[in-house]
Amino acid sequence: MNKAALNFGSLMDMVGVELRHSQIAAEKAFVSVAGKQILPGHFTLLMLIRDNPGQNQTTLANAVHLDRSSMVPIIDDCESKGWLERSAFDGDRRAYAISLTSKGKRLLATLEKRVDVLEQRIGDGLGKENRALLISLLRSLQDVLSD
Amino acid sequence: MNKAALNFGSLMDMVGVELRHSQIAAEKAFVSVAGKQILPGHFTLLMLIRDNPGQNQTTLANAVHLDRSSMVPIIDDCESKGWLERSAFDGDRRAYAISLTSKGKRLLATLEKRVDVLEQRIGDGLGKENRALLISLLRSLQDVLSD
DNA sequence: TATTGTTATACTCTATAACTATA
DNA sequence: TATAGTTATAGAGTATAACAATA
Numbered sequence: 397m398n399k400a401a402l403n404f405g406s407l408m409d410m411v412g413v414e415l416r417h418s419q420i421a422a423e424k425a426f427v428s429v430a431g432k433q434i435l436p437g438h439f440t441l442l443m444l445i446r447d448n449p450g451q452n453q454t455t456l457a458n459a460v461h462l463d464r465s466s467m468v469p470i471i472d473d474c475e476s477k478g479w480l481e482r483s484a485f486d487g488d489r490r491a492y493a494i495s496l497t498s499k500g501k502r503l504l505a506t507l508e509k510r511v512d513v514l515e516q517r518i519g520d521g522l523g524k525e526n527r528a529l530l531i532s533l534l535r536s537l538q539d540v541l542s543d
Numbered sequence: 544m545n546k547a548a549l550n551f552g553s554l555m556d557m558v559g560v561e562l563r564h565s566q567i568a569a570e571k572a573f574v575s576v577a578g579k580q581i582l583p584g585h586f587t588l589l590m591l592i593r594d595n596p597g598q599n600q601t602t603l604a605n606a607v608h609l610d611r612s613s614m615v616p617i618i619d620d621c622e623s624k625g626w627l628e629r630s631a632f633d634g635d636r637r638a639y640a641i642s643l644t645s646k647g648k649r650l651l652a653t654l655e656k657r658v659d660v661l662e663q664r665i666g667d668g669l670g671k672e673n674r675a676l677l678i679s680l681l682r683s684l685q686d687v688l689s690d
Numbered sequence: 691t692a693t694t695g696t697t698a699t700a701c702t703c704t705a706t707a708a709c710t711a712t713a
Numbered sequence: 714t715a716t717a718g719t720t721a722t723a724g725a726g727t728a729t730a731a732c733a734a735t736a
Contacts, residue, residue, distance in 0.1 A: 402606050404606075406593075410678075411677060411681075412661075412662075413587055414682060415566045416587070418562055419566045423559075437563070437726090440560055444551070444554060447552055451549065453695065459551075462726095463729080465696075465697085466727055468696060468697085485694095488694080489734080489735060490695070490734065491735095492694085521686070521687030522684065527558065530561075530681075531555070531558060533676065533680070534558075534561040534562065534677075535555070537568070537665065538561075540664065541571070542568060582703095599717070601716085612706080613704055614718090635716090636712060637710095637711065637713070637717040
């Protein structure tokens with residue numbers, strides 16, 4: 397096995413490195429509760445659409461830091477699965493208003509319950525206050541890095 | 544512009560979502576200080592190799608959560624750039640012992656200084672204790688998620 | 691002129707499976 | 714038989730540039 401217990405010393409004092417490893421672990425955990433039917437990023441998008449129905453694709457793309465051209469196959473995929481729909485956008489015939497179908501809402505409700513369990517496990521593991529603290533620190537980090 | 548101030552409410556209470564957004568921001572920040580000569584993941588790998596010279600490719604791959612076949616083109620790339628070298632692995636002729644060249648060490652030293660500046664900016668923005676706290680919370684998170 | 695959605699295209703990153711040479 | 718490195722291959726996921734329709 398060559399279980400040679402590597403030295404991670406230098407790596408362990410860098411926010412960027414721990415962020416990367418945490419994200420890999422979080423994505424694996426998401427897949428383990430959500431299955432392969434949906435990607436973490438698509439789940440986030442569906443939540444965003446549910447909370448902001450009727451937005452156009454470009455607005456949604458910007459919100460999740462994607463190019464609007466990258467949004468097209470994602471919306472296509474979710475639409476073909478019956479989770480969302482493109483409707484006429486009031487006052488601009490170039491755009492579509494994106495919203496969840498009832499099937500999409502049902503899926504999201506199911507997934508959210510499972511993700512809640514995961515978040516709760518995180519809360520149990522870290523302590524509830526620490527989980528909140530982590531979220532708050534991550535948001536501050538984004539502020540610092542976006543300067 | 545349609546600066547419609549989207550509602551991010553549900554998204555902002557999930558560790559996974561903030562993790563994803565933080566990581567996107569951190570990668571952009573890394574690129575802005577390191578340039579396009581090296582990827583964040585390759586930088587991490589070089590540090591790991593410097594701190595653990597002589598390990599084989601499979602051990603390194605496992606340490607950074609990659610398949611050993613995915614490690615091949617990465618090692619190839621870093622080798623062709625003169626940053627590391629494959630040497631005979633003592634006692635196993637199937638394996639290579641990976642180590643940094645002096646060129647690799649120089650590059651890493653330069654990059655580390657710039658990344659230190661970045662980490663310091665994070666420390667200034669969050670407060671030094673909070674930066675340490677963030678790292679510690681991220682590590683605990685990885686423990687929780689790896690059960 | 692500028693913007694929305696789209697297409698065509700290409701590039702990066704990764705995994706799976708099968709091969710080879712050793713063990 | 715099992716393991717280290719490699720290859721061939723395929724699949725995500727993303728961006729850039731250019732286009733038609735509309736603003």
